[in-house]
Every structure is written in structure tokens, then in C-alpha cells.
Amino acid sequence: MSTPQESPQAGRHRAGQDAPAAAGNGNGNGRGNGGGAPLVKLINAGKRYGAVIALHDINLEVGAHEVTCVLGDNGAGKSTLIKIIAGLHQPSSGVYEVEGTPVHFSSPREALERGIATVYQDLAVVALMPVWRNFFLGNEVRKGFRMDIGAMKKMCKDELLAMGIDLRDVDQPIGTLSGGERQCVAISRAVHFGAKVLILDEPTAALGVKQSGVVLKYIIQARERGLGVIFITHNPHHAYPVGDRFLLLNRGASIGNFEKSQITRDELTGLMAGGAELEQLSHELESEGGSMAAAAHELEAEVSDLGLSQPSASTDPEAR
Amino acid sequence: MAQTTEAPVAPPPRADERVGRKSPLARLLARPEAGAIAGAIIIYIFFFIIAPPFRNASSFSSVLYVTSTYGLMATPVALLMIGGEFDLSAGVAVTSSALCASLFSYEFTTNAWVGVLVALVLSLAIGFINGWIVVKTGIPSFLVTLGMFFMLQGINIALTQTITNQVSSPDISTLQGFNSARQVFSASWTVGGVNIRTSVIWWIVFVIIATWILLRTRIGNWIFSVGGNAQAARAVGVPVGKVKIGLFMAVGFMAWFTGMHTLFLFNTIQSGQGIGNEFVYIIAAVVGGCLLTGGYGSAVGAAIGALIFGMVNQGIVYAGWNPDWFQFFVGALLLGAILLNTYIRRRAEASI
Numbered sequence: 001m002s003t004p005q006e007s008p009q010a011g012r013h014r015a016g017q018d019a020p021a022a023a024g025n026g027n028g029n030g031r032g033n034g035g036g037a038p039l040v041k042l043i044n045a046g047k048r049y050g051a052v053i054a055l056h057d058i059n060l061e062v063g064a065h066e067v068t069c070v071l072g073d074n075g076a077g078k079s080t081l082i083k084i085i086a087g088l089h090q091p092s093s094g095v096y097e098v099e100g101t102p103v104h105f106s107s108p109r110e111a112l113e114r115g116i117a118t119v120y121q122d123l124a125v126v127a128l129m130p131v132w133r134n135f136f137l138g139n140e141v142r143k144g145f146r147m148d149i150g151a152m153k154k155m156c157k158d159e160l161l162a163m164g165i166d167l168r169d170v171d172q173p174i175g176t177l178s179g180g181e182r183q184c185v186a187i188s189r190a191v192h193f194g195a196k197v198l199i200l201d202e203p204t205a206a207l208g209v210k211q212s213g214v215v216l217k218y219i220i221q222a223r224e225r226g227l228g229v230i231f232i233t234h235n236p237h238h239a240y241p242v243g244d245r246f247l248l249l250n251r252g253a254s255i256g257n258f259e260k261s262q263i264t265r266d267e268l269t270g271l272m273a274g275g276a277e278l279e280q281l282s283h284e285l286e287s288e289g290g291s292m293a294a295a296a297h298e299l300e301a302e303v304s305d306l307g308l309s310q311p312s313a314s315t316d317p318e319a320r
Numbered sequence: 321m322a323q324t325t326e327a328p329v330a331p332p333p334r335a336d337e338r339v340g341r342k343s344p345l346a347r348l349l350a351r352p353e354a355g356a357i358a359g360a361i362i363i364y365i366f367f368f369i370i371a372p373p374f375r376n377a378s379s380f381s382s383v384l385y386v387t388s389t390y391g392l393m394a395t396p397v398a399l400l401m402i403g404g405e406f407d408l409s410a411g412v413a414v415t416s417s418a419l420c421a422s423l424f425s426y427e428f429t430t431n432a433w434v435g436v437l438v439a440l441v442l443s444l445a446i447g448f449i450n451g452w453i454v455v456k457t458g459i460p461s462f463l464v465t466l467g468m469f470f471m472l473q474g475i476n477i478a479l480t481q482t483i484t485n486q487v488s489s490p491d492i493s494t495l496q497g498f499n500s501a502r503q504v505f506s507a508s509w510t511v512g513g514v515n516i517r518t519s520v521i522w523w524i525v526f527v528i529i530a531t532w533i534l535l536r537t538r539i540g541n542w543i544f545s546v547g548g549n550a551q552a553a554r555a556v557g558v559p560v561g562k563v564k565i566g567l568f569m570a571v572g573f574m575a576w577f578t579g580m581h582t583l584f585l586f587n588t589i590q591s592g593q594g595i596g597n598e599f600v601y602i603i604a605a606v607v608g609g610c611l612l613t614g615g616y617g618s619a620v621g622a623a624i625g626a627l628i629f630g631m632v633n634q635g636i637v638y639a640g641w642n643p644d645w646f647q648f649f650v651g652a653l654l655l656g657a658i659l660l661n662t663y664i665r666r667r668a669e670a671s672i
Contacts, residue, residue, distance in 0.1 A: 086555070088555075107557075108554065108555055108556075108557055109557035109559075112556075112557050118555060120551075120552070120555055125549070125552055126544065126545045126548035126549040126552050126553065126615065127548065127549065128544070128548045128615045128616050129541075129544050129545060129548055129615070133541055133544070133545075136541070137541060137542075137545050137552075137553065137556050137558065138542075138553070138556035138557040138558050139556070139557075140538040140541055142538060145537065146532075146536045146537050147536055147537060147538055147541070149536070
């Protein structure tokens with residue numbers, strides 16, 4: 001299995017112990033984080049759209065130097081959850097706390113001001129705009145009334161270089177970058193602007209193996225710098241090596257909330273793949289008899305295999 | 321192309337993720353104005369050859385004048401298009417503004433400047449309403465402003481008839497403040513035998529301001545972003561709704577300015593005027609390289625688009641052709657420009 005030079009979990013074992021090293025690195029508005037209150041905490045949060053219950057009774061927290069992974073299949077409520085945390089939507093029930101105080105965000109801008117930055121999978125950037133304009137979009141550096149373009153280009157280049165992205169020209173449209181690079185630009189942008197909490201929406205979903213590895217590496221880097229990361233994904237093989245906590249969603253409800261010590265990668269994979277559901281399906285098929293039964297046996301075999309030998313796009317060779 | 325001089329830094333070689341270089345020519349061609357500049361040169365040469373009067377400096381000043389009347393409006397229309405929206409009411413909104421100013425100050429016998437200010441408020445309000453409906457409802461601006469277009473067209477003619485019993489507004493040249501307003505909006509003076517109108521100066525000033533806003537200010541960044549990807553812009557905190565409403569109001573502002581220019585030039589306004597001009601503005605912007613889908617374009621391009629219009633408009637006259645050919649040219653230009661732009665953009669993208 002091909003591994004990027006720096007293995008994603010290089011920093012894993014140190015997480016939590018080297019907290020002071022990078023703590024408070026990027027956050028300008030010295031709000032007390034010494035109290036140990038989690039950066040972001042949802043308590044029994046729910047969301048209804050009219051009669052549709054998109055999400056109910058969700059508990060989630062992420063602290064500095066932590067990666068909380070939110071796992072779930074399509075339609076599990078992951079996007080709704082992000083939108084609540086990002087300030088696009090308000091929860092219709094429950095409490096949303098930032099650093100211990102309840103908040104009611106009415107726009108993403110307010111969430112940003114509290115250091116909660118979201119990097120979306122597909123709508124992270126404006127493809128036709130140059131890299132540096134994207135980087136500073138919404139946070140332009142100004143000299144009087146006009147933008148300080150020279151300074152912005154330089155800062156953008158330096159910041160990307162620090163992330164290991166060596167762009168020849170920050171003036172090129174960001175749409176000409178690869179998917180992984182675009183994600184990394186978006187992540188480094190959030191870090192640069194003092195995000196305390198990064199919400200990453202399926203950052204690896206559209207990426208190949210190598211590029212996923214690059215993104216996972218930046219997740220680790222962000223954590224090392226003292227950020228809290230909420231990593232949304234449907235791939236347990238990406239989640240397990242970087243995550244400290246795992247929240248599993250299914251049909252708008254939590255089906256599990258684990259610390260890393262409470263769950264193995266195989267269990268996580270099994271839960272994600274809906275092992276129980278598959279098993280039930282195989283029983284149903286079997287009772288139909290005939291060719292259905294054959295399919296049922298195959299399913300059963302797959303269920304017993306789950307998590308043990310499933311081929312994966314993971315960059316994680318030895319997590320256990 | 322220059323190599324970057326930095327020594328390769330720590331990260332592993334990921335050449336496979338890299339984007340290659342563009343040649344300087346491809347860069348030039350990739351600029352939004354490229355097609356328009358080429359078109360303008362071709363059309364200038366064309367009329368230069370077939371229409372001898374076109375070669376005079378004085379004819380070129382009248383080309384510039386006609387250009388400015390289109391260009392004043394094409395500028396904000398281009399910004400709006402970069403911001404991802406249309407305004408089909410832009411043509412009649414000019415007339416509405418001029419009618420409002422002249423009827424108000426005439427009927428209430430006020431200083432001409434009072435009417436001018438009332439018209440400004442009206443024009444900004446029309447822009448605001450267009451923008452507000454588009455932003456609040458998410459209905460395509462094409463439909464919203466189409467509705468506004470017909471409403472304004474109807475109200476222009478109906479109200480003028482009701483108030484004056486005529487199809488045009490009364491002559492306001494006797495009103496107080498008329499002369500000073502004319503000095504601002506529609507003065508002209510002769511330099512070295514060439515007649516120059518203030519509208520040309522104003523047009524150039526507004527193009528420079530618009531370009532500066534687009535490329536050098538935060539607002540410009542926001543305009544590109546709301547047209548290119550409104551959701552991404554919103555997600556990083558760009559006030560998408562405000563930017564769009566502001567753009568519609570900028571169109572309103574320039575409709576007011578253009579209306580005032582026409583009013584104080586002719587003293588009176590035909591109530592049916594302006595219909596069809598909205599397309600000229602949009603075509604000028606498209607010819608100038610603005611993408612219909614938003615997020616790409618330039619104010620300079622729109623200015624060159626307007627210049628192409630001005631040259632064709634006057635060139636046909638100087639060539640002694642029937643002016644009806646103008647419409648044909650407008651259509652042919654639009655089609656040609658779109659084909660050329662698409663071709664150039666494909667070439668530029670392919671040579672990345």
C-alpha cells in the first residue's frame with residue numbers, strides 16, 4: 001500500500017500530551033480556553049424541516065487537539081449537522097455551546113467570528129477566481145479602502161508553502177488545482193484565519209488514495225497546531241487513524257458515540273457498513289429460497305468478512 | 321516563463337498534482353477582453369476602409385459619444401453579470417428616471433435639481449426592489465427584471481399620457497437649475513475642432529472606477545465570488561445578498577445618470593424610449609467577455625463592447641448605408657463574439 005512520506009498517524013500517539021506546544025497558536029481573541037470546556041459541544045441537538053425530522057438528539061463535542069469524526073451513510077444527517085455547527089442553520093431543539101457558553105448563530109460569519117470554520121467538499125472555492133483571491137475571500141487584507149494585493153499574494157504563497165503546497169503562481173484560477181490541493185488551500189486558509197475549530201465536510205470523498213493521504217496529513221497537522229477538528233466522512237478507514245472520537249449517524253440519529261479507546265477499526269467498519277442490517281437482509285433473502293438464498297449466502301460471507309479483509313483506499317497501513 | 325527561484329522545499333515531489341505553465345500568449349488570450357479587443361480592431365479597420373468620413377477625428381468623437389451612451393449602462397450591467405445576475409429592465413429604467421425628474425420638477429415647478437434627486441431615489445429604489453426580490457425569493461433575475469421591464473414600460477407611457485396628455489415629457493429648459501444640471505450631465509465643448517461631451521468623460525471615469533472596484537477592492541472580490549460560486553462565497557462570510565442588491569442598485573444609479581444625461585441634452589424625453597437598449601447593454605458586456613453564468617468578465621471589456629457598438633452605429637451612417645442594418649450587425653456581432661470568446665477560451669484552457 002502506498003503511503004505518503006509522512007504517515008498520517010505520525011502524530012497520533014502524541015495527541016493530548018503536547019498540548020501546550022502549539023496551543024492558542026492561531027486564535028487572536030484570547031477567549032479563555034483554559035477552563036477545559038470543549039470548543040464545540042452539541043447537547044441533544046435536533047433539526048426539523050417542517051414535518052421532516054432531519055436530526056434528533058445528537059451529542060457531539062470536540063476540544064482543542066482533538067479530532068472528532070462524524071460517520072454516516074448518505075442521508076444520515078451529516079450535512080444537516082455541519083450546517084448547524086457552521087451557523088447556516090439553527091438547531092430546532094437542544095443546545096449548541098461554544099467554549100462552554102450557549103450560542104445562537106444566525107450566519108456562518110458569526111460562527112467564523114467565534115473561530116468555527118467550515119471547509120466544504122464541493123463548494124469550498126470559487127473555481128474561476130485566482131488562488132490568492134480565494135484564499136482571502138471574505139477576509140481581505142486592506143490598506144485603507146483598497147486591498148493590499150502584494151501582501152495577500154505573499155501571505156498566501158507562504159501559508160501554502162508551510163502546508164507543503166508549492167504553487168508556482170497564486171494567480172492561477174483555483175479550478176486548475178487538483179482536488180486535494182484545493183482542499184488543502186481551503187484548510188490552510190481556515191488555519192491562517194485563526195480557526196479554532198475546523199469542520200471538514202467529506203474532504204476525502206472525491207479524492208484518490210494519494211491525495212486523501214495528503215488531506216489526512218493536514219488534519220493531523222491542524223490538530224498538532226491546537227485546533228479542534230470535526231471530520232465528516234463515510235470512510236472508516238480515513239476516520240480511524242486520525243480520529244479521537246467517533247460519532248456514528250444513521251437516519252438522523254446517533255447510533256454510537258465512542259472514544260478511540262472504546263472501539264477498534266474493525267468494529268467501526270462493521271458499524272458503518274451496517275453489519276447488523278446486512279445480516280438481517282441475508283436472513284430475509286434466505287427465507288425466499290432459490291437464487292435468493294444464494295445471494296443470501298454471499299451476503300453472509302461478506303458480513304463475516306467485514307472489517308477484516310475489506311479492500312480499502314486507506315492510507316493507514318497499521319492502525320490498531 | 322520564469323522559473324520560481326525558491327529552492328524546492330521539504331515536501332515530497334508531487335509533480336503529478338502540479339499544474340503546468342501557461343504561455344504568455346495563452347495568458348493574454350485568456351483575459352476576458354481578448355475577443356473584444358480583436359473585434360474592435362477588425363471593425364475599426366473595416367469602417368476605416370469602406371467609409372472615408374469615418375477617418376476624421378470629429379467623426380470619431382461622435383463614435384465616442386454614441387459609445388458613451390451605451391457604455392455608461394454597459395459598465396454596471398457588466399458588473400451585475402459578473403455577479404451572476406441580469407437586468408432586463410435597465411433600458412426602460414433610464415427613461416423612467418428621466419421622466420420622473422422632468423415630470424416632477426415641471427409639475428411642481430421646482431428647481432431642476434429637485435427632480436434630479438427624486439429621480440435618483442426612484443432609480444435606486446427600482447434597483448433595490450429588483451435585487452431584493454431576486455435575493456429573497458431565489459427567482460432567476462431574468463424573470464424578475466422581465467416583469468419590472470414591462471411594468472416600467474407601461475408606467476412610463478401611461479403616466480406620461482395621464483399627466484401631460486402627450487407621449488413625451490414637457491420641455492424643462494426654462495426651469496431654475498436647468499443650466500447647471502446640463503453643465504454636469506450633458507455639457508459639450510470643442511477642443512481643436514473636435515466636439516467632446518461630458519458623457520464621454522463620465523463614461524471613462526465610471527469604467528475606471530468600476531475596474532478599480534473589481535480588481536483592487538474587497539467588494540470586487542465579492543462580486544466575482546457571488547457570481548462564480550454564491551454558496552462558497554456565503555460559506556466564507558461574504559454577504560451575498562447585499563452584494564447582489566448593491567449591484568442592482570448600481571445599475572439603478574447608472575440608469576439615473578444616463579437618464580439625466582439624455583434629459584438635459586434634449587430638454588424632453590419620449591416616454592417610449594429605451595426599449596431594446598437593455599439588450600444592447602447585455603450584448604456589450606457579453607462581447608466584452610462577461611460570462612452569462614457569472615463570475616468572469618471585466619468592465620474594460622464591456623467598455624470595448626460598447627465601443628464596438630458605437631463604431632458600428634456610426635460607421636453604418638458614414639458608409640451611407642440604411643441604418644436598419646444596425647440591428648443585423650448587432651445580432652451578427654453578438655453571435656460572432658460568443659463564438660470567438662468560446663473558441664479563445666477553449667484554446668486558452670487547452671494550452672494550460
